[in-house]
Amino acid sequence: MSIPNTDDLSIAGINYSSRLLVGTGKYKDLQETKKAIESSGAEIVTVAIRRTNIGQNKDEPNLLEIISPDKFTILPNTAGCYDVESAVRTCQLARELLDGHDLVKLEVLGDKKTLFPDMPQTLEAAQQLVDDNFKVMVYTTDDPIMAKRFEEIGCVAVMPLAAPIGSGLGIRNPYNIRTIVENASVPILVDAGVGTASDAAIAMELGCDGVLMNTAIAEAEKPILMASAMKKAIEAGREAYLAGRMPRRAYASASSPIDGHFF
Amino acid sequence: MEVLLNGDPHSIDQSCTIQNLIRDLNLDGKFAIEINQNIIPRSKYLDIKLHAGDKIEIVQAIGGG
Numbered sequence A: 001m002s003i004p005n006t007d008d009l010s011i012a013g014i015n016y017s018s019r020l021l022v023g024t025g026k027y028k029d030l031q032e033t034k035k036a037i038e039s040s041g042a043e044i045v046t047v048a049i050r051r052t053n054i055g056q057n058k059d060e061p062n063l064l065e066i067i068s069p070d071k072f073t074i075l076p077n078t079a080g081c082y083d084v085e086s087a088v089r090t091c092q093l094a095r096e097l098l099d100g101h102d103l104v105k106l107e108v109l110g111d112k113k114t115l116f117p118d119m120p121q122t123l124e125a126a127q128q129l130v131d132d133n134f135k136v137m138v139y140t141t142d143d144p145i146m147a148k149r150f151e152e153i154g155c156v157a158v159m160p161l162a163a164p165i166g167s168g169l170g171i172r173n174p175y176n177i178r179t180i181v182e183n184a185s186v187p188i189l190v191d192a193g194v195g196t197a198s199d200a201a202i203a204m205e206l207g208c209d210g211v212l213m214n215t216a217i218a219e220a221e222k223p224i225l226m227a228s229a230m231k232k233a234i235e236a237g238r239e240a241y242l243a244g245r246m247p248r249r250a251y252a253s254a255s256s257p258i259d260g261h262f263f
Numbered sequence B: 001m002e003v004l005l006n007g008d009p010h011s012i013d014q015s016c017t018i019q020n021l022i023r024d025l026n027l028d029g030k031f032a033i034e035i036n037q038n039i040i041p042r043s044k045y046l047d048i049k050l051h052a053g054d055k056i057e058i059v060q061a062i063g064g065g
Helices: A030-040 A084-097 A119-131 A144-152 A174-183 A197-205 A223-243 B018-025
Strands: A009-011 A014-016 A020-022 A044-051 A073-076 A103-106 A135-140 A157-160 A189-191 A210-213 B002-005 B008-011 B032-035 B038-040 B055-063
Touching: A020 A030, A020 A223, A030 A223, A044 A084, A073 A084, A073 A103, A084 A103, A084 A119, A084 B032, A084 B038, A084 B055, A103 A119, A119 A135, A119 A144, A135 A144, A144 A157, A144 A174, A157 A174, A157 A189, A197 A210, A197 A223, A210 A223
Parallel strands: A020 A044, A020 A210, A044 A073, A103 A135, A135 A157, A189 A210, B002 B055
Antiparallel strands: A009 A014, A044 B055, B002 B008, B032 B038, B032 B055
16 A cells, blocks of 8 residues: 555645655766666755856756756755855845745754754844745754744744764654654754665654755765665655554563463 | 956956856856846846946856755
């Protein structure tokens, strides 16, 4: 029995059948990027916004020629922004270059070593962007109070980190993630720190609506295979969540009947 | 005259419009342009002339997480 398609992920009024969102960074080349994304089944793909290489080789295709905005929902991020102004500017430029497409991933970093978000600045940037009619998917710490704040000011999705970006440590605090999910009326997606398939499955078992990852796939030994694993992990975790897991018990509960022994 | 293009000095003609610059640089694909921290909508590319000392940023989408 497969999940009925009434279990689509809905973000800002658009439905997606895949709950796996992927980044496009750290791949060997654009061909590998394309194959990994296809293998993952992802429909939402993040990109970064950077200066064009003026006068550089024109035979190098642009990312958006390989990953077309016609086929995918492109999610520009504000990676590398450490202040409100640069994050807001980045989103505005992204909206212009994507012809008015206004779904963005907001991250305002606070520290180069951990890449943890600066929460006060993230909140300020989120408010400015929401006021400017952006649909903001916000990268945040796993603080349940902050997660709810972002929802209250109008973010369309809240994305708590599992662990630092690129660390591959998996979900550090499942209890916080669960609390965030329980309190939320907008989609909650784990973003950052996922390392392998079981991490993604756990996120979904906690009730998350989706998972965003980049390094976990791009830095696997075999990225295209890992992308496939992640696709299955997200589906498995989601089915397990919808199926309602058995309770944990302190002691054993036999699975076979206790009478009718022949000995 | 001199402008700053993506952080580097760049020489352009006196009456250079943004459209002229785009053509001279052979830009294609999807990009966005900012002049002195103001985003220029595509519809204005033919109208807006560049001035000496303008700080121009041209950005595009690249791989990222």
